Amino acid sequence: MLCRMAVPDPAPLVATPPHLLHFRISHYNEKVRWALDHKRWPHTREALTPGFHHVRVRWLTGQNQLPVLILDGAPHVGSARILELIEARRPDPPLFPEDPALRRRALALQATFDDEVAPAVRRLFWSTYLPRPAHATAMATAGASSAVRAAFRVAFPLMRPVFHWNLAANREANDAARAVLNRAIDRVEAEIGPSGYLVGERFGVADLSVAAVMTAILRPPEFPYPLPEPWPEELVDLRAAIAARPGCQWVFEIYRRHRDPSAELPRPEA
Numbered sequence: 001m002l003c004r005m006a007v008p009d010p011a012p013l014v015a016t017p018p019h020l021l022h023f024r025i026s027h028y029n030e031k032v033r034w035a036l037d038h039k040r041w042p043h044t045r046e047a048l049t050p051g052f053h054h055v056r057v058r059w060l061t062g063q064n065q066l067p068v069l070i071l072d073g074a075p076h077v078g079s080a081r082i083l084e085l086i087e088a089r090r091p092d093p094p095l096f097p098e099d100p101a102l103r104r105r106a107l108a109l110q111a112t113f114d115d116e117v118a119p120a121v122r123r124l125f126w127s128t129y130l131p132r133p134a135h136a137t138a139m140a141t142a143g144a145s146s147a148v149r150a151a152f153r154v155a156f157p158l159m160r161p162v163f164h165w166n167l168a169a170n171r172e173a174n175d176a177a178r179a180v181l182n183r184a185i186d187r188v189e190a191e192i193g194p195s196g197y198l199v200g201e202r203f204g205v206a207d208l209s210v211a212a213v214m215t216a217i218l219r220p221p222e223f224p225y226p227l228p229e230p231w232p233e234e235l236v237d238l239r240a241a242i243a244a245r246p247g248c249q250w251v252f253e254i255y256r257r258h259r260d261p262s263a264e265l266p267r268p269e270a
């Protein structure tokens with residue numbers, strides 16, 4: 001008699017690529033894009049519009065912030081956590097130092113720039129746009145459809161108080177943010193080692209995180225989503241006032257040498 005054995009379904013041969021929900025302009029989002037690109041990990045991206053993203057992101061993750069990386073159907077939030085996941089799933093080329101002491105230093109630098117510097121530079125960046133509806137619309141909706149651009153322009157006066165509140169953007173806070181920016185540049189200058197990197201002998205998570213956070217103001221030419229022209233005058237002045245400092249020149253150099261080309265896949269037509 002012929003026995004029929006139950007044969008399990010074969011595992012799918014092609015895994016679904018990671019899917020990134022992101023804001024094009026954002027430094028936290030740039031950390032994740034850069035890590036995916038550095039690992040040559042093909043992925044899809046979906047750019048959302050600040051202010052219009054809430055329903056989708058809250059429904060998906062229970063919180064409001066991007067980046068969100070969807071891996072095997074599960075959404076992950078927090079750029080530092082996402083970088084860890086990317087490293088675990090795609091170890092080569094490594095971004096995290098193997099040596100535990102170097103790894104701790106690299107992660108501590110990342111945490112300082114994520115938690116203290118990134119909110120301050122974001123406040124400075126947005127403060128130059130909030131008084132200018134046309135500039136803000138062009139910046140926030142770059143790459144979006146004309147319907148989204150028109151809706152943002154109409155909704156901007158209503159959303160502006162929310163942006164102000166979310167960013168805590170006022171004169172005193174902006175002065176404090178400027179001081180944070182100057183201290184951040186001092187810190188970069190103090191941390192650059194003889195290798196030219198912040199931690200150890202090779203490019204890694206500290207360099208990527210610090211340089212990505214500083215793009216909020218520095219906007220190196222290799223940043224994958226250039227700001228629409230013209231920029232607000234205050235942003236031009238702010239960048240010009242710091243760009244020649246060695247810490248900022250280091251950011252430009254890291255971008256020139258290490259900002260890998262995009263590993264984004266074309267998205268299938270909806």
Ligand SMILES: N[C@@H](CCC(=O)N[C@@H](CS)C(=O)NCC(=O)O)C(=O)O
Nearest residue numbers: 026028064065066067078079080114
């Ligand atoms: N700690 C988070 C911060 C992410 C974050 O602040 N994202 C901002 C964009 S720069 C955001 O999504 N803001 C929208 C909101 O708060 O509604 C990370 O590292 O990913």
